[in-house]
Amino acid sequence: MSPSRVRVSALDRTIGLLKEPPASPDASAGYLDLLGPAAEPPPSLAQSMMRSTFLPRIYERVWRPVGFNLAKGWPLGPDTAAEQATARDWLGLAQPADTAKPSATVLDVACGPGNVTRALAAGVGEGGLVVGLDASETMLARAVAARNGSGDGEVCYVRGNAVDLPFRDGTFDAVCCFGALYMFDDPWGALDGMVRVLRPGGRLIILTSRRPVALPVSRLTGEVLRRAAGFTVFGDREVTNALTSRGLTAVRQHRYPLMQLVAGTRQPPAKHP
Numbered sequence: 458m459s460p461s462r463v464r465v466s467a468l469d470r471t472i473g474l475l476k477e478p479p480a481s482p483d484a485s486a487g488y489l490d491l492l493g494p495a496a497e498p499p500p501s502l503a504q505s506m507m508r509s510t511f512l513p514r515i516y517e518r519v520w521r522p523v524g525f526n527l528a529k530g531w532p533l534g535p536d537t538a539a540e541q542a543t544a545r546d547w548l549g550l551a552q553p554a555d556t557a558k559p560s561a562t563v564l565d566v567a568c569g570p571g572n573v574t575r576a577l578a579a580g581v582g583e584g585g586l587v588v589g590l591d592a593s594e595t596m597l598a599r600a601v602a603a604r605n606g607s608g609d610g611e612v613c614y615v616r617g618n619a620v621d622l623p624f625r626d627g628t629f630d631a632v633c634c635f636g637a638l639y640m641f642d643d644p645w646g647a648l649d650g651m652v653r654v655l656r657p658g659g660r661l662i663i664l665t666s667r668r669p670v671a672l673p674v675s676r677l678t679g680e681v682l683r684r685a686a687g688f689t690v691f692g693d694r695e696v697t698n699a700l701t702s703r704g705l706t707a708v709r710q711h712r713y714p715l716m717q718l719v720a721g722t723r724q725p726p727a728k729h730p
């Protein structure tokens with residue numbers, strides 16, 4: 458094989474995207490572990506559940522479809538397949554049946570058991586790479602076990618902190634964060650990081666919670682949820698405004714009863730005449 462045809466593994470490619478590549482990378486569990494045994498304890502009830510051994514087992518088949526589909530207004534809202542098709546579309550990726558697919562580099566923030574990561578991998582072509590990042594060892598173990606046959610693009614999983622993304626600036630063509638922004642202890646810091654790692658012209662998509670009405674009782678319930686379970690319920694314009702204030706353009710939103718899908722594009726470089 459000529460040197461130009463030597464295949465660089467998804468792991469090596471992912472290590473090449475890091476701000477501070479570890480001297481001795483630990484991928485013994487099938488994912489690149491950047492947290493190690495010294496990882497901090499989960500800061501909330503919601504996070505503890507995600508790191509348990511039980512929830513990851515039922516997450517993809519039961520918890521995710523039932524919980525998310527109800528929150529999206531089942532049977533009127535989009536089901537999981539429609540949600541994933543919209544994610545690929547809004548991120549500028551291809552659909553699984555398309556013959557031409559971009560060789561994009563994509564980040565799936567808080568990938569859980571890799572359900573969305575695999576759906577994104579089905580929208581990138583040869584040479585593409587989808588990196589799924591999560592803090593939970595139990596979720597990542599499921600993601601690694603289900604990795605085979607993800608799609609055309611390669612997949613690599615990383616154990617890391619979504620609120621302090623370990624990647625270099627402007628690394629990804631697309632960033633996706635589904636079902637997790639409401640769980641982060643610092644959602645706006647996490648959002649800053651997602652925008653930072655996006656290349657100019659790259660696209661970001663977020664599926665998160667939505668407070669349907671601005672009534673005081675609704676705010677109060679949201680505050681109780683945040684304090685008791687570490688679950689933030691975002692206002693109707695809160696996430697779109699956060700994207701706009703970070704310089705994203707073409708910001709769009711789909712509203713569901715208790716969730717929202719929000720996307721935007723990082724400003725492309727200015728063209729000089």
Ligand SMILES: C[S@@+](CC[C@H](N)C(=O)[O-])C[C@H]1O[C@@H](n2cnc3c(N)ncnc32)[C@H](O)[C@@H]1O
Pocket residue numbers: 504507508521566567568569570572573590591592593596617618619620634635636637640641642
């Ligand atoms: C509800 S799951 C979402 C999984 C998948 N993205 C989906 O849409 O179904 C939320 C995930 O966020 C992860 N998570 C929460 N806080 C995190 C953090 N600070 N850093 C990395 N992952 C985090 C949890 O471990 C969990 O796997």
